[in-house]
Amino acid sequence: MNSEPTLKVSEIFYSLQGEGGRAGRPSIFIRLQGCKAKHACAAMGIKCDTEFESGAEISIYGLHLKISKYEGKEIVWTGGEPTDQLTEEVVIFFKSKGYYQAIETSGLNPAPPGLDYICVSPKVAEHIVKKNFPDGVDELRYVRHAGQEIPQPQTTAIRYFLSPHFDGYNINDENLKHCITLCLQNPSWNLSVQSHKLWNVL
16 A cells, blocks of 8 residues: 555646745746635636646655756645645655745645745635634735725735736736735735736746
8 A cells, every 4th residue: 555645736837936925936836736715716706727627646756756857946835725735744745855835825724834935815714814824924915806905814924915816817907006006005015916927937
């Protein structure tokens, strides 16, 4: 019986982080399959980055072999919802291999211990984010359409970001102007755009 921890992985790619406090960082993106919060995103009009059919089951040793070809040593666990699968055992394994590890999560579940950077882009009620991250996070990042108000998070973060909703790969000027105005009116918030779409990289 194979007792190696495995993850169902949708895709792996090496690119530049496009958003938030780590924007511009060369990173290995490991997109995990599946998400228990996908219906909440759909209700908010947010299109998921993950398709949910073609993921492959990979052991953590096989995954390490796949990513070891890249020059970078920074992992971004993303999805879908990475906390549906990611465990402390997996984090410890990649830490032992010298990897810095960030996560981008909806806030649906607590993140496993040992991560170096936690970004929550809430897709669940604020009290759930507060319950799962009572000690705060590195980054809170909210997507905003024109007309939406400034968020009122219940948990704390080192940095707060507003991200204008894009139209596919095209920036929506109305959403962008709205986010700029919100940041100017609320200077504890920073603007984050999906720069990877403007750079035309994954």
